[in-house]
Amino acid sequence: MNRTYINKIRSFMATNTVVPILIICFLGASIFVDTFFSMSNVLNLLNQNAMKGIMAIGMTFVIINGYFDMSIVTLMSLTAALSSGLQPSLGTGLAIVVALLVGTAVGAINGFLVTKARINAFVATLAMMLGCRGASYIYSGEKTIIPKSEGFLAFGSGTVLGVSYISILFILLLFVAHFVLRYTKHGRNTYAVGGNARSAFNAGIDCDKTTFINFVICGFTGGLGGVLYAAFLGAASPSVGWPDLHMMVIAAVVVGGCSLLGGIGNVWYSLGGVIILGMISNVLNLLNVQAYISTLCTGLIIIVVLYVDRVMHMNRKRKKT
Amino acid sequence: MKKQILAIICASVLTFSLTACGGQDGSSSAAPTGASSKTEAPSTAENESKSDSKKPKIGFVFNDVSGDTYMTTYYSTAQSYAESLGIELLALDSQNDMTKQANQVRDLITKKVDTLIIWPCNSEGGVASAKLAKEANIPVMTANTPIDKSGEEYLTCHVGPSNVREGEETTKQMIEDLGGKGKFLYIDGKPGYSTSTQRQEGVKNAIEGTDVELLESQTGQSSRDKSQQVMENFLIKYPEGSVDAVMCFDDNEAIGAINALKAAKRTDVKVYAVACGDYNTLSYIEDGTLAGTALQSPITDAKTTMDFALKVAKGEKIDTFENSIETPVATPSNLKSLNVEKW
Numbered sequence: 001m002n003r004t005y006i007n008k009i010r011s012f013m014a015t016n017t018v019v020p021i022l023i024i025c026f027l028g029a030s031i032f033v034d035t036f037f038s039m040s041n042v043l044n045l046l047n048q049n050a051m052k053g054i055m056a057i058g059m060t061f062v063i064i065n066g067y068f069d070m071s072i073v074t075l076m077s078l079t080a081a082l083s084s085g086l087q088p089s090l091g092t093g094l095a096i097v098v099a100l101l102v103g104t105a106v107g108a109i110n111g112f113l114v115t116k117a118r119i120n121a122f123v124a125t126l127a128m129m130l131g132c133r134g135a136s137y138i139y140s141g142e143k144t145i146i147p148k149s150e151g152f153l154a155f156g157s158g159t160v161l162g163v164s165y166i167s168i169l170f171i172l173l174l175f176v177a178h179f180v181l182r183y184t185k186h187g188r189n190t191y192a193v194g195g196n197a198r199s200a201f202n203a204g205i206d207c208d209k210t211t212f213i214n215f216v217i218c219g220f221t222g223g224l225g226g227v228l229y230a231a232f233l234g235a236a237s238p239s240v241g242w243p244d245l246h247m248m249v250i251a252a253v254v255v256g257g258c259s260l261l262g263g264i265g266n267v268w269y270s271l272g273g274v275i276i277l278g279m280i281s282n283v284l285n286l287l288n289v290q291a292y293i294s295t296l297c298t299g300l301i302i303i304v305v306l307y308v309d310r311v312m313h314m315n316r317k318r319k320k321t
Numbered sequence: 322m323k324k325q326i327l328a329i330i331c332a333s334v335l336t337f338s339l340t341a342c343g344g345q346d347g348s349s350s351a352a353p354t355g356a357s358s359k360t361e362a363p364s365t366a367e368n369e370s371k372s373d374s375k376k377p378k379i380g381f382v383f384n385d386v387s388g389d390t391y392m393t394t395y396y397s398t399a400q401s402y403a404e405s406l407g408i409e410l411l412a413l414d415s416q417n418d419m420t421k422q423a424n425q426v427r428d429l430i431t432k433k434v435d436t437l438i439i440w441p442c443n444s445e446g447g448v449a450s451a452k453l454a455k456e457a458n459i460p461v462m463t464a465n466t467p468i469d470k471s472g473e474e475y476l477t478c479h480v481g482p483s484n485v486r487e488g489e490e491t492t493k494q495m496i497e498d499l500g501g502k503g504k505f506l507y508i509d510g511k512p513g514y515s516t517s518t519q520r521q522e523g524v525k526n527a528i529e530g531t532d533v534e535l536l537e538s539q540t541g542q543s544s545r546d547k548s549q550q551v552m553e554n555f556l557i558k559y560p561e562g563s564v565d566a567v568m569c570f571d572d573n574e575a576i577g578a579i580n581a582l583k584a585a586k587r588t589d590v591k592v593y594a595v596a597c598g599d600y601n602t603l604s605y606i607e608d609g610t611l612a613g614t615a616l617q618s619p620i621t622d623a624k625t626t627m628d629f630a631l632k633v634a635k636g637e638k639i640d641t642f643e644n645s646i647e648t649p650v651a652t653p654s655n656l657k658s659l660n661v662e663k664w
Contacts, residue, residue: 237446285411
C-alpha cells in the first residue's frame, strides 16, 4: 500500500518534471538565500509574475499547437498605451475593450498569416512584432502615457490578503485555460494538431481553424497583459517589456515542460515555468548579483534547468498528457 | 536511477552556483554574519557608526548601467564609494525596462533595505514604485532623473544635476565672456523633454535684466547632425559681426555647432554647451573651440547621491527636497585648476 503510493509519486514526478525542479529550486533558494523564504516574498513572487503568467497562458496554446508567437512583447506595449491613452476620450471601460480588441485582432492577423498566407510562424510574428512596435511608438509619440482613471490604477496595485487582483485574475484564467485544453473539442484538437498535423488532418480536424483560434487566444492574452501592465506600472511607455519579454514568456513555457515541437504540455507546466524564471530573477536580485553577471546567470540556469528536465525525461515514455 | 542521481547533482550545482555568486558578493561588500560586520565597522569612514554596528543596507535600482559611459561610470563609482562608506549596496540594473525595474523595487522591498534609491527608467513609471516603497515604510529617494511631480509626495529627496542651475551658470559665464553685452543664439534639445525645458529656463533666467539678447532659438533634437544643420542655417542668416555666441543644449549639439563653424571658416562666434556629461568633450575645451560648459561628472553625481543615501538611512533629516550636485563651469582658462577626474 505504502509502496504503491511512493511509486505513484515517483511516476508523477517523472511525468511532470517541472514539479521536482520547482521543489529543488525552491528548497535551494530557501536554504541559501536569507529573506527568500518569507510569506511576503513568496506573494511578491506571484504578484510580480502574474502579467507574464497570463501571457504565458496564451503562449501555451500556441506552443502546444506547435508554433510560437514573437509579437506579444510589442503588442503588449501597444495595448498598454491604448488602454491608458484612450481613457480620457472613451472612458476606462471602453478603452480597455478597445485595447483587448486590438490584441485579438493582432492575434487574428498572426493566425491568418500563418494558416492562410502560409508564412512561417517565426517570420510572420516577428514582422508583427516590428509592426506593433512601430504602432505603439507612433500612437504614444515616444512619450509615456499615464492612465488617468483612479479605479484602473487601484486595480493594478490592489491586493486581497497580499495577493494582487491581477494574480487572482491569473489564477482564474489558469483554470479556464485548463478547462478549455482538457475538456473542449478545441483543446483536444490543439493537442492533435500539435502532435501530428497530418494525422490530425486525416482524422478530419480542421487544422487551420484550430491554429487560427490559438493565435487569437494568444493575441488576446498579450493584449490583456498590456492592459494589466499599464495598471500595474501606473504608466505605459512604448518601450515596456522590450527587448526580451516575449522570449522570457516562451522560455517559461518551455522550461515548464511544454514541447516546442507541439503536442505536449498544459497550463500548469507553464505556471511552473513562470515561477521558476521568476524565482531565478528574484534570487539573483536578493543576492545582489552584479548586473552583467546576473544576465549571464539567468541564461546558464535556464540551460541547467532544461538539461535536468531532459535527463529526468529519459526514463519516461514519451506520452501525451 | 543513475540518471536521476545525475539530475540531482546538476540541481545542486545549480543552487551552489547561485550561492557562489552571492558569496563573491558577500566578501566584497556584504557581511553576512554579525561578527564580521562588527570587525568591519571601525574601518568605516564615519565615526558616528559606534551606536549601530550593523551596516546600513541601501537598495539602488539603476536605469540602464550599460547605456552609456556616464551611467557605467556612475554605477562603478557608486559601488566602490559605498564600500568605502561602509554601506551594503544592493545595486540592480533595470536595463531600461520598466517591468524589470518594478520587479526589482519589489524585491528590494522584501529585502527590507534601509533606503531605496530609484534612478527611474522613465519619470512616470517611477511613481508607482516610489509609492509602493513608501507604503512599506522604506524611505525613497530619486537619483539623477527626477520622477513625475505626482510622485514627489512619496520621496524623501532627490539628488542629481540641476538643469536649471546648469543653464544659469553657463549663461552667466557667457555673459561675463561677452563683457555683459552681446547677442546670442540658442540651439535647444528635444522639444517637450523635461531636461530641455529646464535648461532653457535656466538660460532665460540668467539673461534677464542684462544687455545680452537672445536672437533666436531652434531645436537641434539633441543630436549632433541636426544641430550642425541648424547652425549652418544660422550662419547664413546671421553674417559675420551680427552674433557673438551660440549656446547649445548639450555638448553633443555644441560639437555639431563647432563643426558647422569650422566648415564655414567662421571664428567670430563662441560656442557654449549648457552641460556636458562626456569626458571626451574636455578636449574641445582644451583647444578652446568650446568656450564653456557646466561639467556634470558621473563621479560627483554618484558620490553625492551615496552621501545623501547614507544620511537618509541613518534617519538624519534632509532639509531640502531638491539637492543639486556640483556642476562647475569649465572654460579653457580654468580647466586645469578644476582637476577633473577622468571617467
